Amino acid sequence: MQKMMTLISNVLRGSVSRNAASVVVSSRSYADFTPEATFDIKKVDLHRLEEGPPLTSTLTREDGLKYYRTMQTIRRMELKADQLYKQKIIRGFCHLYDGQEACAVGIEGGITLSDHLITAYRAHGYTLTRGGTVREIMAELTGRREGIAKGKGGSMHMYTKNFYGGNGIVGAQVPLGAGVALACKYLGTDQLCVSLYGDGAANQGQIFETYNMASLWKLPIIFICENNQYGMGTSVERASASTEYYKRGDFIPGLRVDGMDVLCVREATKFAADHCRSGKGPILMELQTYRYHGHSMSDPGVSYRTREEIQEVRSKSDPISMLKDRMLSNNMASVEELKEIDIEVRKEIEDAAQFATTDPEPPLDDLCSHIYANEKSFEVRGATPWTKLTSHS
């Protein structure tokens, strides 16, 4: 009780000072914060391209804060998922995206919500950037009714409008992406499809089949290889004859981009999107990134790499820190403001986790629904021959 009182009083005191600070901040923002700044970004390696994306990127204050908030949300959401998994509230499989936030946020910065995107199983970040809410995502992870896939998909099968998941089988999503791109071209919309896969999946045969089809028919597809250096436990040198994944498309032009810098990813994506929309056909982007967690929750992540390596990447190339430093050093935001965003994000995640834990599970009738479409309801055998569940379409 005493503890609770102290907590409450701290919060109130904090909010008071925050209010004061925000008053100060708002007056400061009009005068003191730089509205936008231009940053130098790393040069991009090119394959079969004369020119690449620009070497500088302009970031506005709003965009900066937006990216910061989104990346922080992804980071905290993944850490929360880690926690819930260890508490056995999330079961099954859970592949975490922390460390790679710049990829999801940067890509979204280069395309619009009317474009299409498909990725593999490390999909929580993309579900968020593509319009999902943290509540829905966490409820899906815990398999509850309000989950983004009604609780029936789980970690690997999350979908939103123009986001085709969330796919469990490695490499299987890339030909699907080509199909979506064909639909875009066929329907005459100016949309394109972003098809993501990892360094491990880059050795799957179907990806090369897709390269050929996309190139032959000049489909508006951006292939993106998220190279986080490890395919589950196998490092890229041990898995691939050529680790230059951006060149693997052979006849498809390629870019190799620093995937830890959100601005770099955004500029490259914009460049790639222009390339596709101008009818030049597919383009391949390799994002060099890193994941802090292991492949999935059952992988500690340290049996095939050293803790020092993870620490080094975290200290030198963390995407959120990089953006934060950039904004602070250019006076685009204040430390308090960013801290405020952190606190809001934390609260949002806490609420979502609370919701995800307390939301009821889907009703038993839902278990066998949507096997087929538009069929009249039929009975499906349950766990024993004497229990029947109804399948609704």
Add this chain to the structure above:
Amino acid sequence: MAASARLLFRGAGLKAYTANVNSGAQSSFGTTLLRLSPNCSSQTKTQIKHASHFTYHPDPVPTMYGPTTKMNLFQSVTSALDNTLASDPTAVIFGEDVAFGGVFRCTVGLRDKYGKDRVFNTPLCEQGIVGFGIGAAAAGATAIAEIQFADYIYPAFDQIVNEAAKYRYRSGNLFDCGNLTIRAPWGCVGHGSLYHSQSPEAFFAHCPGIKIVIPRGPVQCKGLLLSCIEDHNPCIFFEPKILYRAAVEQVPTEAYTIPLSQAEVLQEGSDVTLVAWGTQIHVLREVVSMAQEKLGVSCELIDLQTILPWDTETVCKSVAKTGRLLISHEAPVTGGFAAEISSTVQTPVHTLNQTDSNLSTMAKTRELCKDIRDKIVDQHKAGMGYRTIGQQLGEKATTVGAIIRKWKKFKKTVNLPQSGAPCKFSPRGASVIMRKVRDQPRTIHRTWSVT
């Protein structure tokens, strides 16, 4: 995926077994089975708990294979592979992540012991892995490929069905990939969901040319795996992943084989035959003891072990004895392997014996063999009457008469198809002929001349 069971009552005709178990069971056995079934309320929790429960029943310690040591399923796989690599210098093991020991620890220590050129990782490409394995096997190496989960085997489906299974046949036995064995973790594990729980044996059962084997425990696993490796046909060996750690038995350390295509009768009984493979054996073991205890029903439990080619004789003999069959497996019901077993068990005998069907088993047109016909004609030439001939040879006088009339008209004793207007067959004769031709479309008219 819950176990699907098919309950069959022999002799009850086709209708009985498709009826709901609820209503179709006229015998008391069926209805009491219903009472036995657990409280199937629609509460999620009860259903979940029921579906994932089983107790592992270890095999007795085998005495004929030498000294034994305690091993679980993945250790018995390691032991089998160890024996193979030691005795066969051409043996290689490859797959995703096998070098460090595999995601289920089936290959722990083998790379250190035998070298990195014999135990090596492949990139993430199942079609490539199996294709590569077929080539290596065809060139003479004993290739043991691992597919990380049976759910991922589908990119390799074409290679297995179109290449591996047909290699020997299409080359007229010049080439084969019999040295290939594909291992994959198989079956439900509780948290596997769509892509880490599948049992794809039914997909491959439809493909002649390969063998499919599924063990129920460590002793069987090691023996069957070594048999698969030795077997001169490409084999797919599915290992129940839920048993990797849960199944512990005393397993012989030396190499030994358990014959393929031989089902094992684990428990003799007289009232009903239960057939299963893999994890379900242990579920059914419990069923057997529950049935005995609560219903006084004596069950005969058979472990099929080899799915393709399966031991039809053991199962059919057992069903002939008990009159009832129940098959339990984890895969979906429609087109699952239980469908194949149940349809084979119910096939009438003369269709099963199609290979040795000659016209003596035909319905009405029971042609007499040529010798008897010639004898009839000779006796007729000698002057005997129809009835006398019939009495002597044990045939009806009308039959004798027909044969002699035919001989008089056509000067032959055999029923060769004649050119010209078609002969008249009785409707029954016609339907028998149609059935034979439908079943064996390459029947030529010369076959009909055999008497």
